[in-house]
Amino acid sequence: MAKVLTPRSESYAQWYNDLVIKAGLAENSAVRGCMVIKPYGYAIWEKMQRVLDDKFKETGHQNAYFPLFIPKSFFSKEADHVEGFAKECAVVTHYRLKNNPDGSGVVVDPDAKLEEEYIVRPTSETIIWNTYKDWIQSYRDLPIKINQWANVVRWEMRTRLFLRTAEFLWQEGHTAHATKEEAIEEAETMLKVYADFAENYMAMPVVQGYKTASERFAGAVETLTIEALMQDGKALQSGTSHFLGQNFAKVFDVKYQSKEGKEEYVWATSWGVSTRLMGALIMAHSDDNGLVLPPKLAPIQVVIVPIYRKEEELKQVVDKADEIAAALKKFGISVKVDDDDNHKPGWKFAQYELQGVPLRIAIGPRDLQNGTVELARRDTLTKEVVAVDGLENHINDLLEEIQDSIYQRAIDFRKENTRTVETYEEFKKVLDEKGGFIMAHWDGTEETEEKIKQETKATVRCIPIDGPKEPGKCMVTGKPSERMVVFARAY
Amino acid sequence: MAKVLTPRSESYAQWYNDLVIKAGLAENSAVRGCMVIKPYGYAIWEKMQRVLDDKFKETGHQNAYFPLFIPKSFFSKEADHVEGFAKECAVVTHYRLKNNPDGSGVVVDPDAKLEEEYIVRPTSETIIWNTYKDWIQSYRDLPIKINQWANVVRWEMRTRLFLRTAEFLWQEGHTAHATKEEAIEEAETMLKVYADFAENYMAMPVVQGYKTASERFAGAVETLTIEALMQDGKALQSGTSHFLGQNFAKVFDVKYQSKEGKEEYVWATSWGVSTRLMGALIMAHSDDNGLVLPPKLAPIQVVIVPIYRKEEELKQVVDKADEIAAALKKFGISVKVDDDDNHKPGWKFAQYELQGVPLRIAIGPRDLQNGTVELARRDTLTKEVVAVDGLENHINDLLEEIQDSIYQRAIDFRKENTRTVETYEEFKKVLDEKGGFIMAHWDGTEETEEKIKQETKATVRCIPIDGPKEPGKCMVTGKPSERMVVFARAY
Numbered sequence: 001m002a003k004v005l006t007p008r009s010e011s012y013a014q015w016y017n018d019l020v021i022k023a024g025l026a027e028n029s030a031v032r033g034c035m036v037i038k039p040y041g042y043a044i045w046e047k048m049q050r051v052l053d054d055k056f057k058e059t060g061h062q063n064a065y066f067p068l069f070i071p072k073s074f075f076s077k078e079a080d081h082v083e084g085f086a087k088e089c090a091v092v093t094h095y096r097l098k099n100n101p102d103g104s105g106v107v108v109d110p111d112a113k114l115e116e117e118y119i120v121r122p123t124s125e126t127i128i129w130n131t132y133k134d135w136i137q138s139y140r141d142l143p144i145k146i147n148q149w150a151n152v153v154r155w156e157m158r159t160r161l162f163l164r165t166a167e168f169l170w171q172e173g174h175t176a177h178a179t180k181e182e183a184i185e186e187a188e189t190m191l192k193v194y195a196d197f198a199e200n201y202m203a204m205p206v207v208q209g210y211k212t213a214s215e216r217f218a219g220a221v222e223t224l225t226i227e228a229l230m231q232d233g234k235a236l237q238s239g240t241s242h243f244l245g246q247n248f249a250k251v252f253d254v255k256y257q258s259k260e261g262k263e264e265y266v267w268a269t270s271w272g273v274s275t276r277l278m279g280a281l282i283m284a285h286s287d288d289n290g291l292v293l294p295p296k297l298a299p300i301q302v303v304i305v306p307i308y309r310k311e312e313e314l315k316q317v318v319d320k321a322d323e324i325a326a327a328l329k330k331f332g333i334s335v336k337v338d339d340d341d342n343h344k345p346g347w348k349f350a351q352y353e354l355q356g357v358p359l360r361i362a363i364g365p366r367d368l369q370n371g372t373v374e375l376a377r378r379d380t381l382t383k384e385v386v387a388v389d390g391l392e393n394h395i396n397d398l399l400e401e402i403q404d405s406i407y408q409r410a411i412d413f414r415k416e417n418t419r420t421v422e423t424y425e426e427f428k429k430v431l432d433e434k435g436g437f438i439m440a441h442w443d444g445t446e447e448t449e450e451k452i453k454q455e456t457k458a459t460v461r462c463i464p465i466d467g468p469k470e471p472g473k474c475m476v477t478g479k480p481s482e483r484m485v486v487f488a489r490a491y
Numbered sequence: 492m493a494k495v496l497t498p499r500s501e502s503y504a505q506w507y508n509d510l511v512i513k514a515g516l517a518e519n520s521a522v523r524g525c526m527v528i529k530p531y532g533y534a535i536w537e538k539m540q541r542v543l544d545d546k547f548k549e550t551g552h553q554n555a556y557f558p559l560f561i562p563k564s565f566f567s568k569e570a571d572h573v574e575g576f577a578k579e580c581a582v583v584t585h586y587r588l589k590n591n592p593d594g595s596g597v598v599v600d601p602d603a604k605l606e607e608e609y610i611v612r613p614t615s616e617t618i619i620w621n622t623y624k625d626w627i628q629s630y631r632d633l634p635i636k637i638n639q640w641a642n643v644v645r646w647e648m649r650t651r652l653f654l655r656t657a658e659f660l661w662q663e664g665h666t667a668h669a670t671k672e673e674a675i676e677e678a679e680t681m682l683k684v685y686a687d688f689a690e691n692y693m694a695m696p697v698v699q700g701y702k703t704a705s706e707r708f709a710g711a712v713e714t715l716t717i718e719a720l721m722q723d724g725k726a727l728q729s730g731t732s733h734f735l736g737q738n739f740a741k742v743f744d745v746k747y748q749s750k751e752g753k754e755e756y757v758w759a760t761s762w763g764v765s766t767r768l769m770g771a772l773i774m775a776h777s778d779d780n781g782l783v784l785p786p787k788l789a790p791i792q793v794v795i796v797p798i799y800r801k802e803e804e805l806k807q808v809v810d811k812a813d814e815i816a817a818a819l820k821k822f823g824i825s826v827k828v829d830d831d832d833n834h835k836p837g838w839k840f841a842q843y844e845l846q847g848v849p850l851r852i853a854i855g856p857r858d859l860q861n862g863t864v865e866l867a868r869r870d871t872l873t874k875e876v877v878a879v880d881g882l883e884n885h886i887n888d889l890l891e892e893i894q895d896s897i898y899q900r901a902i903d904f905r906k907e908n909t910r911t912v913e914t915y916e917e918f919k920k921v922l923d924e925k926g927g928f929i930m931a932h933w934d935g936t937e938e939t940e941e942k943i944k945q946e947t948k949a950t951v952r953c954i955p956i957d958g959p960k961e962p963g964k965c966m967v968t969g970k971p972s973e974r975m976v977v978f979a980r981a982y
Contacts, residue, residue: 029622036556042554067521069525091599092582092584097563106567120611342631
């Protein structure tokens with residue numbers, strides 16, 4: 001069968017785009033930079049949402065919903081925040097259209113100009129902290145731990161499906177605390193929730209760490225990040241959790257009375273992951289045949305394809321397939337029987353490979369006689385003939401094994417592609433020839449960071465939370481460095 | 492205890508607003524006409540979403556996501572649709588802000604004007620049918636049955652929390668079919684899904700029927716509706732399902748090749764319910780003490796309030812409360828133990844009444860001795876002392892009984908407030924003195940409908956699907972009428 005995807009070796013970027021389109025995950029729309037998330041892609045996103053939402057609730061958060069629009073003046077209040085977010089954004093200036101006098105459709109009604117323009121939210125700190133002002137008077141009102149599932153818009157010039165789009169879907173947590181310590185603890189807790197999700201559901205190992213000042217969220221005192229390594233050796237920032245200090249409390253004047261009767265500004269965090277995770281998931285595991293999905297996030301975990309030549313075989317085979325499906329469903333396994341007569345088995349096999357269904361069962365007349373099925377693993381592309389007897393247990397175990405196995409493979413890949421360098425020459429050589437994560441000493445200054453970025457397009461992905469803290473000398477300036485940091489070129 | 496809500500008898504509108512605010516469901520925001528949905532309100536909305544989403548999936552639908560923005564030109568294509576939707580809307584004209592040269596914050600960058608303006612979606616038929624064009628070639632591609640959970644914006648001048656807001660949350664189903672019959676069946680099926688949800692989850696009886704031509708969705712051939720009666724005698728349109736014919740297929744040129752090899756335009760439906768349902772739910776059952784929630788949609792079904800005077804009683808009572816809570820949770824009952832020491836039991840009782848928690852358990856030291864608890868029902872405001880032994884079963888039964896009971900009460904209310912009139916004089920008298928649903932003959936013309944609306948503010952809510960079809964004479968013109976229709980003043 002002809003390959004439907006550009007091979008990764010030929011063009012990783014084209015392979016990615018082909019895969020997103022051909023697997024039915026998403027496509028570009030008539031609106032510049034905005035995507036359509038197609039049903040199969042959305043089903044994966046829904047699985048992600050459900051797991052994350054449960055974790056947020058387990059850690060004491062509640063969902064709420066705040067307005068899509070933010071008054072322009074709100075963005076003038078936090079100086080860093082406006083630089084970071086309010087510049088490239090969708091601006092609503094009018095609230096009415098009218099028929100074009102020349103009869104050609106509709107035009108904006110100039111009489112319906114807003115007194116103050118609205119920005120379509122690029123992130124909601126400002127509107128939320130403006131709201132929290134009315135919710136918080138006393139320490140008894142704290143903490144507030146809220147999450148919002150929403151769409152946001154950032155006017156990106158160069159967009160790529162899931163990875164960078166003008167509109168995207170995300171969740172944004174916004175919490176308010178009485179003390180600095182509690183807010184820092186919250187930011188750290190949520191980073192751990194993200195890391196746990198990435199590793200145990202997406203099967204994608206991540207490095208947890210702090211962003212440097214220049215890579216921080218606009219308005220944050222400290223930004224924590226999880227960084228994953230893609231197959232092409234580039235890093236992908238997969239989730240961030242920010243300790244915002246009292247910055248937003250100060251600009252929106254949010255104070256509380258402490259137990260001791262003192263007025264204090266409130267401490268804040270925010271944290272988010274987005275449909276960008278879809279891009280990470282795709283790139284972390286997939287191959288030239290298509291998507292490879294971790295079983296825990298696969299909308300269909302097992303597909304059953306009935307095989308038959310003669311019409312009279314059809315019913316028997318499909319009946320058996322339905323019986324197996326029912327048994328699997330009882331185990332909580334999501335299963336689809338594809339008895340669509342419009343396509344041949346070979347076409348279906350390729351299709352489900354493309355869509356990353358972890359396990360495929362083929363069952364034909366001979367299998368009925370032998371009490372067997374053919375079981376194919378998507379991740380290893382291996383097949384085995386197994387007994388129908390005890391199939392549920394076997395498949396249950398196998399799904400766990402696949403989840404572990406692709407995680408282990410991603411860990412191995414990252415290990416192979418994490419290198420330590422001593423000199424800037426070596427750094428540049430490794431970066432160009434191998435890519436991957438590069439551990440190196442850096443003097444901690446923005447100047448050196450900027451020089452490296454300008455000269456190599458690599459950035460400090462993070463200052464890791466864990467790992468050894470051995471002092472050394474900056475590879476560029478030779479100045480003292482407390483510890484190695486993680487560099488990479490990034491998405 | 493002083494009443495926190497304006498009594499309904501004094502001002503129904505003020506009671507509603509008080510309730511929404513005081514029960515922590517929603518509040519107005521800094522953005523004109525846009526609300527903040529607060530955690531408790533959002534938790535109810537999430538319960539609604541979960542039930543509806545499961546029903547959509549059971550009936551063969553998949554979720555997807557389409558862009559927030561719609562190019563202005565798309566609205567020029569369907570003439571009725573532009574009249575209905577594109578007029579009062581949020582228009583994005585620019586994509587950048589810049590620092591104000593005078594240093595006072597940010598201004599819109601005049602150099603960043605869009606070539607074609609975008610409309611923030613008021614509904615997504617146009618962008619979705621523009622997309623379906625690329626998805627549909629053959630009858631094999633049909634049907635497409637997609638639902639989207641999204642925010643939409645309609646620039647309403649007079650807004651009320653949940654009932655009418657500039658931005659609101661909703662789901663919109665958009666399906667494409669090969670035949671007219673299949674599309675009509677889909678529209679009817681989804682109306683039944685809505686009616687089932689309203690009656691069996693919201694405990695709110697609805698009349699199912701067809702909208703008159705003047706009340707149809709802009710662009711629809713036929714609009715089906717469910718209409719509920721609120722306690723103040725006004726109707727509330729609670730969900731609509733539209734048979735769109737080939738209108739959108741024609742303007743976006745969406746054709747398919749039939750089995751017989753003929754090119755045909757595709758048939759369409761769309762259907763939606765929104766956060767307006769929150770308003771309906773509130774108004775259907777609540778009283779002067781606050782919200783009354785049907786147990787199936789209550790985020791907290793049972794609250795347990797420990798009662799103690801001395802510190803040494805605290806632990807014993809709370810331990811027992813936790814034990815009962817654990818037992819109830821095993822039954823799938825959502826339960827909260829409120830051991831917050833900042834508030835007295837009386838305050839908590841009032842608070843949970845306000846928030847409509849269906850059952851409240853109070854447990855004190857004497858209960859521990861007697862092996863009992865005090866159980867209070869929110870809907871009837873009655874109390875009983877019951878044994879802890881077998882409490883789970885009792886509560887399980889009681890929750891079902893409450894669900895049935897508030898539904899029956901709403902049915903009774905509607906029965907008492909549905910009246911049949913013969914003459915226009917009688918119609919006006921009943922409308923002014925009693926309100927409610929009024930069954931009357933109407934000649935089927937837009938002129939008469941408009942005259943009635945102008946003179947009485949009542950509209951034809953629907954032409955019922957069920958019920959007797961007895962011919963008669965229009966109460967206004969005396970012209971022949973095939974059957975009575977449902978009139979009411981409406982939200």
